[in-house]
Amino acid sequence: MNSPPRTAFIYTADYARFDYGPNHPLRNVRLRLTHDLIRAHGLLDLPTTCVVESRPAGLDEMLAFHDRGYLETLRQVDGGEAGGDLFRYGLGTADNPIFPGVYAWSALVAGASLQAMELVATGRADVAFSIAGGLHHAHRAKASGFCYVDDPAVIIAHLVDRGLRVAYVDIDVHHGDGVQWAFYDTDRALTISLHESGLSLFPGTGFVEEAGKGKGQGFSVNVPLAPDTDDEIFTWAFDQVVPPVLAAFAPDILVTQLGADTHRTDPLANLSLTTRGFAHAVRAFRAMGRPWIALGGGGYDVANVPRAWTLAWAIMNGLEPPPGVPEAYREACRPLGLRADGLLDEPQPAPGPAKETAWAFARDQVARVRRLIFPHHGLAE
Numbered sequence: 001m002n003s004p005p006r007t008a009f010i011y012t013a014d015y016a017r018f019d020y021g022p023n024h025p026l027r028n029v030r031l032r033l034t035h036d037l038i039r040a041h042g043l044l045d046l047p048t049t050c051v052v053e054s055r056p057a058g059l060d061e062m063l064a065f066h067d068r069g070y071l072e073t074l075r076q077v078d079g080g081e082a083g084g085d086l087f088r089y090g091l092g093t094a095d096n097p098i099f100p101g102v103y104a105w106s107a108l109v110a111g112a113s114l115q116a117m118e119l120v121a122t123g124r125a126d127v128a129f130s131i132a133g134g135l136h137h138a139h140r141a142k143a144s145g146f147c148y149v150d151d152p153a154v155i156i157a158h159l160v161d162r163g164l165r166v167a168y169v170d171i172d173v174h175h176g177d178g179v180q181w182a183f184y185d186t187d188r189a190l191t192i193s194l195h196e197s198g199l200s201l202f203p204g205t206g207f208v209e210e211a212g213k214g215k216g217q218g219f220s221v222n223v224p225l226a227p228d229t230d231d232e233i234f235t236w237a238f239d240q241v242v243p244p245v246l247a248a249f250a251p252d253i254l255v256t257q258l259g260a261d262t263h264r265t266d267p268l269a270n271l272s273l274t275t276r277g278f279a280h281a282v283r284a285f286r287a288m289g290r291p292w293i294a295l296g297g298g299g300y301d302v303a304n305v306p307r308a309w310t311l312a313w314a315i316m317n318g319l320e321p322p323p324g325v326p327e328a329y330r331e332a333c334r335p336l337g338l339r340a341d342g343l344l345d346e347p348q349p350a351p352g353p354a355k356e357t358a359w360a361f362a363r364d365q366v367a368r369v370r371r372l373i374f375p376h377h378g379l380a381e
């Protein structure tokens with residue numbers, strides 16, 4: 001990509017209509033703030049960029065991955081009233097509440113990610129970013145971890161149906177379990193997830209030994225990391241595994257989940273990255289030079305998510321992160337009582353003993369990945 005990439009930003013102000021509830025950690029205002037910060041930096045006005053209004057997915061489109069009974073039940077509770085056989089579907093819990101428009105919200109997110117997929121699969125964009133997407137925990141017939149419709153799994157299923165080879169890389173702090181299990185037995189979709197170990201974090205899976213089955217053996221890759229993992233350790237583990245495996249797999253399309261909850265200030269998890277470590281991964285995805293569908297994901301420090309995703313959007317457009325904080329964005333943050341920092345954090349290495357423990361864990365896990373996964377891809381251990 002020597003000429004500037006053609007990029008598409010998938011968004012609608014309608015995201016703000018939906019609310020998981022006052023005590024829920026997932027706050028949709030982060031999407032509007034991301035849009036506001038990107039726009040305030042002038043990064044939606046580039047000659048090679050288009051903004052596409054999100055449209056809802058039809059139920060039939062979501063059937064590419066999901067169970068019909070599950071989707072119909074979700075649609076029945078769209079009014080916000082609990083009812084029917086919800087427990088078996090993981091619905092109506094504290095994590096996955098039935099709020100007004102829960103189906104409309106889920107269909108809108110899936111539709112946005114399908115638009116990103118369409119633009120990239122047809123070559124109309126080199127990169128498309130669906131910031132509301134990346135809801136990677138939902139299962140075929142079960143809501144989980146704030147996710148009702150698994151938009152990454154839906155779009156990958158569509159791409160695989162078209163005969164394409166898809167690589168999915170998930171850098172959210174939580175294991176991308178829903179996507180992993182969706183493609184566990186196929187070699188058409190490679191899934192790679194780097195995350196805080198399931199020993200200390202939801203959903204409690206994502207161990208190296210979950211490597212795929214049958215034809216899929218070696219095509220499910222997990223890199224668990226210990227609490228206090230910082231930029232240096234994350235960057236090392238990422239570079240050891242992701243670029244070589246991606247290069248060997250040679251996907252037609254790259255799908256990435258860019259959860260921003262690895263950040264050291266995130267209240268739900270224990271990794272210790274800054275936006276520098278996050279940006280390293282995004283730069284590596286861009287350097288792949290493949291058609292690229294980028295999705296959002298977790299991120300519960302509302303002040304940080306817009307910074308991380310604005311940084312990502314700049315990199316997708318082949319630009320260096322713009323310095324400073326635009327005044328219009330400061331004003332958007334003020335009524336919410338949010339900090340408005342520049343995009344790149346100062347380096348924040350983890351302190352001595354904690355870092356040694358995290359290093360030892362990462363080295364051990366990476367060695368296991370190399371032993372268990374690399375031979376399936378013709379790579380030396």
Ligand SMILES: [Zn+2]
Nearest residue numbers: 172173174298
């Ligand atoms: Zn997460």
